[in-house]
Amino acid sequence: MPSPAKLNLFLHITGRRSDGYHELQTAFQLLDFGDSVEIDTRSDNKIVLLESLEGVPDEDNIVIRAAKLLQKQQTDKNALLGANIKINKQIPMGGGLGGGSSNAASTLLGLNYLWKMGLSKEQLAEIGLSLGADVPVFIYGQNSFGEGIGERLQPLVLPKYWFTVIKPPVSVPTAEIFSHSQLTRDTVTIRIAAVFKHLQTADLAKALRNDCEAIVRREYPEISEALDWLNGLGTARLTGTGACIFARFASKAEAEAVLAAMPASYTGFIAQGTDRSTAHQALEMIKERP
Structure with missing residues (x-):
């Protein structure tokens, strides 16, 4: 699976x-x-x-x-x-x-x-x-x-953009970030229609952010440096509480070019967004077998 x-x-x-x-x-x-x-x-x-x-x-x-x-x-x-x-x-x-x-x-x-x-x-x-x-x-x-x-x-419903995903040489305990005294906890709620509108372009909208990023940047300079580097090539975002970061691109070639330029101390991969889980796709194929 x-x-x-x-x-x-x-x-x-x-x-x-x-x-x-x-x-x-x-x-x-x-x-x-x-x-x-x-x-x-x-x-x-x-x-x-x-x-x-x-x-x-x-x-x-x-x-x-x-x-x-x-x-x-x-x-x-x-x-x-x-x-x-x-x-x-x-x-x-x-x-x-x-x-x-x-x-x-x-x-x-x-x-x-x-x-x-x-x-x-x-x-x-x-x-x-x-x-x-x-x-x-x-x-x-x-x-x-x-x-x-x-x-x-x-x-x-999201466009099928390409992503370059990068992991700096560090791990982030989720509990540490969510328990941090300075974590933003009062962001105004947003409606799904606005989310849909903001996510239609490859360049992630400034109206959408990761509230964990400021704390992660402060506590983990390796991730802050990686975000700064990736921001020079696209709009960089933290996923979850990290440590992985990503940027979204309209084409596979753009995503591959960024991965190729990645500093040697990082690991990473490219992937395309999919509208249905690969697990569900595989399970349906199995069920269709005679």
Whole structure:
């Protein structure tokens, strides 16, 4: 199963809830670049991760947690099915590209089919939300305007632009940024019609920004330097809380030229925006097989 990356084309923080979570508005852009999740069913009830991720105990891996939550929904408790799962990583970890959330969503989608459970997207999204706020957007598999903590989604039609995505040699803990005392938390809300209008041009509108960027720039000079460099070639944005940054271009050639000019200390890739998740496209092809 493909497991696509996402970008936050903007991220406005509009408030903070009593439980500590932040109210936000964002545009989720799915990419044609990502990881893949290989799944084979088992006749016993074991959920096995074939290759562990460095620094992440298997029992804490979001993919294992997703599979076990879905397994609890199986109706025949005396004959629970299991699975062998392997994650082939391409998405930079800790970059704000949604890799873990996407892996969890692809696992839920794949096992829902392989275990013949027949759960709806809404049911899978509810399970996914208990794992992370970004999981539902990958379950629904379309570009979206997100509100709440990112889980209230409305479909958003976006042009298929090209993106150069760059990761400076640093990682950013999300919790550190969202707990920062100087983080902007009172941005005025914007309507989806205005978001749609602003996102139609390759040059991201100045009316849309990432409220985390000022704090990230201050705390992580490597990212600030990367943003300044990329701003010389396009309109640079932070995705999520970073560490990845991106710029949007009208053509593949423009995106490739920027990647080719990237300083050697950075890693990166180019990708095209897609209107439907590559995971959903692959699942539909599998279902159509005789």
